[in-house]
Amino acid sequence: MIDKVFEKSITKQFEFDEEVASVFDDMLNRSVPYYKEMQRLSINFACNYLKDEDYVYDLGCSTASTLIELSKHCQAKLNLIGIDNSEAMLNRARKKAKAFGVDITLINDDLHNIDYTNAKLILSNYTLQFIRPLQREKLVKKIYDSLQSGGIFIFSEKVISSDSTLNKQSIDEYYEFKKSQGYSEFEISQKREALENVLIPYTQDENIKMILDAGFSHCETIFKWVNFATFIAIKK
Template identity: 65%
Template structure:
């Protein structure tokens, strides 16, 4: 049973981080904070399955509680080398426990993405992860992802977006807040989370994300999903 996210029902005492408190309720937080999270995850898996061969390496950057890789393992008959990388010990612990409970073989590693060698990957996944990487390191990481992929390799990237149109940007944020209220978050919780994520989550525009993929060397990039200020990109090496 998922624990209910009540992280922001109390005053903020520190900058947002993926600690034990967040990890314990993260699955609930995702389902209530990210529009169409489950549907988007299933879409990525269904697309990815069409490109997979036996023993392919699939790497999830910012694997959190392991949901993507666990679902992929459950939905394919192929033997795959599945690796989840996260720098949060609490997330890694929960991911390992979940994988064990589902009886799937996944390696979860507590490490910095920029330090870990995930070369020869068939696919790299980064769902709502790149937005937490400081801008000065972001393009370096995307280039590393490109270099780490096999030829014809695939990169999935889901991100929160901003737009340069000020009025539209405000409308998009307001629509997102309506979504969160519909999912049971109070105005206090929404305001507290926004404050906690300030200068921690730094979103780019659609154009900036596309340019970043192009600059890294990806030959093709498409948007396969978008809702308001959330989008998922697929890029091919």
């Protein structure tokens, strides 16, 4: 379905409810620049580390697209677990996983409540930015503690610039991108207002510092487009 969520005036802050879930795949592709390329790169990097029976967790898995694509492109037979606190998203994920014949364990819960047992890979695509900073850092520490030695954490986030001029230019560039995807000025402004104080981005350096402070030996940006970035963190 086509994303028309913000064609009408908003009455609440942004949430991943049934209305959003029904158009989420279209929303991602039209709202996140080079989303498919980011997903492809994440999967390619991940496959280098994975072996048969490894456990993979996707935090904020939404409709399970990344886990389905990982299953399709990785040679290893994996234990796939998707976690999301939106039942509406998971309902879509179940239907998609069944349609593609991919076995995924889907869990409706808060990310802080999950025991990420035997994790070799943990994924998080544009999820940490919705978690309050103090809780975000606690979750990243939990991710580090849960990963096996040699495990990896791949995550994507919207980022901001520490330079105010560059930050404004990035926002303007992103605005033009959304217009090029068919969103009206009204839709763009409505979504921005709905996300205010819900999505709290870090700078690229702040994301890397958070990762290293949690104990990871290395964190590197593997993809970036203006104010969107994908990182890989390694636990030695």
